[in-house]
Amino acid sequence: MTVAQPLLNRACGPDIAFAEVDLTLGRTRILDKVSFNVAAGSVHALVGPNGGGKSSLIKTLLGQMPHHGQLTLTWPGEEQIIGYVPQALEFDRGLPMTVDDFMAAMCQRRPAFLGLSRKVAPAIDAALQRVGMLDKRKRRMGALSGGERQRVLLAQGLIPAPQLLVLDEPMSALDEAGIQVFERLLHEWRAAGTTVLWIEHDLEAVARLADRVTGLSRRVLFDAPPKQALTPDRLLSLFSIHPRSESIA
The missing domain is CATH 3.40.50.300 (P-loop containing nucleotide triphosphate hydrolases)
Structure with missing residues (x-):
């Protein structure tokens, strides 16, 4: 235990x-x-x-x-x-927003539709790896289970290291x-x-x-x-x- x-x-x-x-x-x-x-x-x-x-x-x-x-x-x-992880993520589940898109929107200044910036990409890779979501980075956020979305929220709270x-x-x-x-x-x-x-x-x-x-x-x-x-x-x-x-x- x-x-x-x-x-x-x-x-x-x-x-x-x-x-x-x-x-x-x-x-x-x-x-x-x-x-x-x-x-x-x-x-x-x-x-x-x-x-x-x-x-x-x-x-x-x-x-x-x-x-x-x-x-x-x-x-x-x-x-x-300061890092913050909310209880839940409220969004339109029909949006074509992938895990990478969400992480880009939360963790970089560059617009998410331009993709991950080279400066932030290694930190996002590491954060998704730590929460076990690296292999689902191309999945739509709306297609994830509630637990998987919560893991993504934990990942964004890791960048930058709080x-x-x-x-x-x-x-x-x-x-x-x-x-x-x-x-x-x-x-x-x-x-x-x-x-x-x-x-x-x-x-x-x-x-x-x-x-x-x-x-x-x-x-x-x-x-x-x-x-x-x-x-x-x-x-x-x-x-x-x-x-x-x-x-x-």
């Missing part, structure tokens, strides 16, 4: 500090004074009920949501490379082979010192693979290593709270 290993290498990713982060949309408070830290080079999981604010929190981190409070990233050097990687339920559509690919990548990111902030519903995977877990249901209910965080009492409390019961008068 795969288990989380202690951090041995110097981190290349940032420390992240959320300090009393509030987010209100309309009359609904989505995040209520959220405070916790993500250690540099760690795999940090966010767990909680649907609607509990997990995706909103990472959108806040990525600068896509207005908020109150402080959000601080402390980088170890001048480079500040120092901070934000993952929004990356295991949701993966089959068993895809899960093994993801777990291998997670260990590689940890070994490289990449900071990983990971939303996940698979609590068994979180228990094995995360260094620390934050339970979020509009506010932080716990923040601890997996063995301390994922107890029956804490999980019952986390998943029994209605996350959006508070409205702003």
